[in-house]
Every structure is written in C-alpha cells, then in structure tokens.
Amino acid sequence: MHGWGNNAMQWKTVSVKTTSEPVSFTAIIYRIGGPPDADADIVLPGAIQNGARVKVSLFNHDAQLLPLEPAGEAQIFERGDFAVAEGTTFDNPRGRMLAALLRAGGESVQWSVGYRVLA
Numbered sequence: 001m002h003g004w005g006n007n008a009m010q011w012k013t014v015s016v017k018t019t020s021e022p023v024s025f026t027a028i029i030y031r032i033g034g035p036p037d038a039d040a041d042i043v044l045p046g047a048i049q050n051g052a053r054v055k056v057s058l059f060n061h062d063a064q065l066l067p068l069e070p071a072g073e074a075q076i077f078e079r080g081d082f083a084v085a086e087g088t089t090f091d092n093p094r095g096r097m098l099a100a101l102l103r104a105g106g107e108s109v110q111w112s113v114g115y116r117v118l119a
Helices: 093-108
Strands: 013-016 024-031 052-056 072-079 082-089
Touching (some): 052 082, 082 093
Antiparallel strands (some): 013 024, 024 082, 052 072, 072 082
C-alpha cells in the first residue's frame, strides 16, 4: 500500500476475495474531492454516478481505446471520501491474465481510471 506524498493521492489497494476463476476484487481507486492525484486531477463529489458499471481493462485502458474484449467489469461506489470499485474478472483469456496479476500482486497492483468529461 502506498502513502500520501506531496498531497497527491498515491494510495490504492486491492483485495482478492477468491482463488478460483473468476476473481472478485475491491479497489479504492481515488479520493473524492482531492487532493489532486499524480496527474493533477480532482474528482468532485457526485461526479460519478453511484453504482455506475464500468469495463475493466487489462492494461492502460485498452478495452476502452481498442477493439478488445474487457478483462472484467466493476461497479463504482462513493464511500465516504473514496471511490471504490467492486468487480470481477471475466472467464476469458484477458480476464484470466488479470486474475493472475491480481493474485500475484495483491496490494501492489496499480490502477488507473479512464473517464469522459461530460459538458
């Protein structure tokens, strides 16, 4: 688990709940309202629809940017000052690879959030 440094959010965690396929996970993905993350982004309260369903990519938002199947799915919830993703990997090649990475990496797994700004 990483600490807070220079007022930038660097703390993200994941817990793997099962050792069978597919893998369920819970991850704190950002702090709502700041401080800014490493990219100087701040997510304001209410910016994410509570319970929104999202695709989970294997690497670098690839399932959103390329014609690739997602590695899993998650729902994002506001819990106090944090946005928390609860999801599961899919039983497909990309999902199995993500499951293996989650099992091997545990709390050291790094997450990033891709989003679209709505006017």
